[in-house]
Amino acid sequence: MGGASVAPLHAGEARHSRAVALSGIRITFTGRGGEQFTAVEGVDLHVADGEFVAIVGPTGCGKSTLLNATAGLLVPSAGTVAIFGEPLSGLNRRAGYLFQAEALFPWKSAVDNVAIGLEVAGTDPGEARARARDWLGRVGLSAFAERYPHQLSGGQRKRVGLAQVLIRDPKILLMDEPFGPLDAQTRQIMGNMLLDLWNAERKAVMFVTHDLEEAIALADRVVIMGAGPASRIIGEWRIGLPRPRDISEIRMEPAFHALHREIWSALRDEVVKGYRQAEEPA
Amino acid sequence: MKRARLLFLQVLVAVVLIAVWHFGSTVKVPAGIVSQKAFYPLDPFFFSTPLAVFQRTWRDFYTGVIWYHLGITLLETALAFVIGAAGGVLVGFWFARKQMLAAVFDPYVKMANALPRVVLAPIFALWLGLGIWSKVALGVTLVFFIVFFNVYQGVKEVSPTVLANARMLGMSERHLMRHVYWPSALTWMFSSLHTAVGFALVGAVVGEYLGSAAGLGYRIHQAEGVFDVTGVFSGMLVLAVFVILIDAVVTAVENRLTVWRPTAAGQS
Incomplete structure (x- = not known):
C-alpha cells in the first residue's frame, strides 16, 4: 500500500488535515447461531480534508460497513476511527451520510425533508424552510418542494437526499452507492451535480461504489477492496485527471482508459474470487 | 362510465x-x-315486509324517537373509540420503546386479547351500571387492542435506514419520537381506523343489547322481546346506514391525514 498506511493516532499525534483516519479496523458480526462473520479486517484508510476518495470492491466486501464505522453507526471490533484527529465516540456529528436505500421521511414533503436537519439543530422553522428551498434549487428541484417522496422519481429522491445531507454543511460526506439504483443517464447527471456541489465547497468524501468507471470519473483517489469475507484494501490509485471534470466527457480521455485498464486488471482477480466464494456451497 | x-x-x-x-x-x-x-x-x-320496515323506520325518524337512541349509541361509540385509541397509542408506544416491558407483559396481553369480550359485558354492567359507561368500557376493550397492536408494529417497523438517517441528521430521542416514530405509528393506526371504529360500534351495540335503557342495541333488544320483527329489522337498517355514514367520515379523515402515502392508483 506504499506510503498510504496510517500511523496510529494516539495522544499528540492528531493530524487535522486528516478528516478521517481508520486504522487497523476489523468488523466482525455475530450471526443468530453464534457464528462469526468478519466483514473487513486490517483496514487502514485515511481521507484528507477536502479529498474525494472512492472505495471500490466486489459485492459483499464490506464497503458499507466501513462507512457505518466512520459514521459511528457501528463500533468496529478492533482498530480506531479518528475524525479530524479525535477518536470517534458515538455518532459522527461532522459527517453527513447519503444512504444506499431509501432514507427520506415518507411523511414529509421534499422541503420538510431537507429542512429537518436544521430544525432539529434549533434553527427557526421558517428560516430552515427558506434555506431548504434554496438547497432544493441547487439540486434542481425548486418546482418539487411540496411533493412527497413517493411522488418523486428515484433520481429526484436522491437529489432531495443530497440536499438533506448537505444543508447541514457536514465536513465529511459519506456516500453508500448513492446512485446505484438509477439508470445510466441519471447517474451521469447526478455525478456531475455532485462534483459541482463538491467543487463549490470541498468536503472530505468517502464514496462507496461497485462501479469502477464512476469511481475514476469522480474521485481524487480510488481505493480497491478485496473480496470478502475479511476483505482488505488491496490497492489504491491516485487519479490525476484534471478538474473540473465532466463525467460523460472524461470517459473518452486516453488517461481515463489507461487508469481504468490498470485498476481493472488488479480488481479482476478479486471479482472472480468473490464470485467463486459466492457460488461455493455454504 | x-x-x-x-x-x-x-x-x-x-x-x-x-x-x-x-x-x-x-x-x-x-x-x-x-x-x-x-x-x-x-x-x-x-x-316482516320491506314496506313495513321502511314505514317503521320513517315513522321513527319522523316522530323523532330514534334520534335520542342514535345519539346515545354515537356518543358511546365516539367515547369508546377515543379512549381506546388513546390508550392503545400510549401503551403501544411505550411497549415498543421498552422491550423488557413488552416481553414481560406479552403473555398477558395475548391472554386479554384472546378473551371474548361479550363475557365482560355483565361485569362492566356490574361495575359501571347500566348507563353509557359500561358500553364505553366494552368498546374500549375492543378498540384498545387493535390500535395497540398496530401502533406497536408501526414503531417497531420503522425502516432501519430511515432511522439511521434521522440519527445522522442529528435527531435526539425526543426528535425521533416526534419526526419518525410518531408519524410511522400514525400510519399504522390509520390503516386500522376502519376496524377500530367498527369495533367501537360493536362494543356499544352489544353492550346496549345485553342491558341498558337507551341506544340502538336497546331498541333491537326491546323489539325482539315482543316478537316485533319489523322493529328488529328497522333497528338493523338504521344501524347499517349509521355504520356506512361513519365509515365515510373515517375515509375522509384518513385521506386528509395520509396525503403523503402512495395510493394504489398512483396520483403523481
Missing part, C-alpha cells in the same frame, strides 16, 4: 334482494303446489 355502471350494479343487488323479500312476504304460494295450504314463502311474522 365505469363508475355509473358499478353504481347501477350495486343498486341492482339491493333492488333484487328487496324484491325477493317483498314478493316472498306478500304473495302467497297457492294451495296444492307445494303443500296443502296456501302460504307465504317468507312468513311476514318471521321476516
